[in-house]
Amino acid sequence: SQQGEEDPQALSIQEGENATMNCSYKTSINNLQWYRQNSGRGLVHLILIRSNEREKHSGRLRVTLDTSKKSSSLLITASRAADTASYFCATANSGGSNYKLTFGKGTLLTVNP
Amino acid sequence: SAVISQKPSRDICQRGTSLTIQCQVDSQVTMMFWYRQQPGQSLTLIATANQGSEATYESGFVIDKFPISRPNLTFSTLTVSNLSPEDSSIYLCSVGGQGGINEKLFFGSGTQLSVL
Numbered sequence: 103s104q105q106g107e108e109d110p111q112a113l114s115i116q117e118g119e120n121a122t123m124n125c126s127y128k129t130s131i132n133n134l135q136w137y138r139q140n141s142g143r144g145l146v147h148l149i150l151i152r153s154n155e156r157e158k159h160s161g162r163l164r165v166t167l168d169t170s171k172k173s174s175s176l177l178i179t180a181s182r183a184a185d186t187a188s189y190f191c192a193t194a195n196s197g198g199s200n201y202k203l204t205f206g207k208g209t210l211l212t213v214n215p
Numbered sequence: 216s217a218v219i220s221q222k223p224s225r226d227i228c229q230r231g232t233s234l235t236i237q238c239q240v241d242s243q244v245t246m247m248f249w250y251r252q253q254p255g256q257s258l259t260l261i262a263t264a265n266q267g268s269e270a271t272y273e274s275g276f277v278i279d280k281f282p283i284s285r286p287n288l289t290f291s292t293l294t295v296s297n298l299s300p301e302d303s304s305i306y307l308c309s310v311g312g313q314g315g316i317n318e319k320l321f322f323g324s325g326t327q328l329s330v331l
Contacts, residue, residue: 135320137320150318192320
């Protein structure tokens with residue numbers, strides 16, 4: 103089964119607006135992570151939320167996790183043109199191999215100046 | 216944190232040839248991971264490179280097509296053999312953090328491969 107399905111697939115907003123991306127998964131997890139990728143290059147880790155956490159903040163980022171619904175959301179507040187990138191969620195499955203993450207298909211965020 | 220140097224950053228190769236990608240980490244790490252990202256798609260784990268033993272391949276990936284070397288704790292190579300246009304992808308190496316199981320990954324900048 104496919105883990106980490108993000109929606110929407112693409113999101114276009116104006117600078118200053120908030121951007122919300124969602125991620126759903128199917129199996130039990132140890133943690134869920136969000137990554138950012140600029141122009142098809144390497145991924146950069148943004149934030150990690152563990153299965154016993156419900157919300158986490160980092161700067162302009164807010165992540166929520168609902169394990170009963172097997173879903174997570176990433177909120178970017180006061181977006182900037184530099185936030186334009188693809189955003190991926192990744193799950194570390196409970197009982198799985200250490201470090202083995204399963205990535206979703208990503209949301210392409212475009213922030214228009 | 217870990218700083219990863221991956222090269223080449225991009226290459227254009229002919230069908231039937233091979234490409235070897237190098238990944239150098241600035242600290243010793245137990246496991247290194249190789250991912251493939253096909254155009255417009257997500258990342259798929261190819262294999263885990265273990266120092267001192269053979270790599271562990273994921274379903275759908277075989278050693279003959281994707282041989283991996285891991286001569287020490289800071290370096291690994293991935294070779295994509297007998298190239299076909301379907302191998303055109305971004306290939307990424309990554310390492311785990313040292314904070315324990317299932318911690319975040321650090322990625323190299325990727326190798327964009329185009330096969331003609």
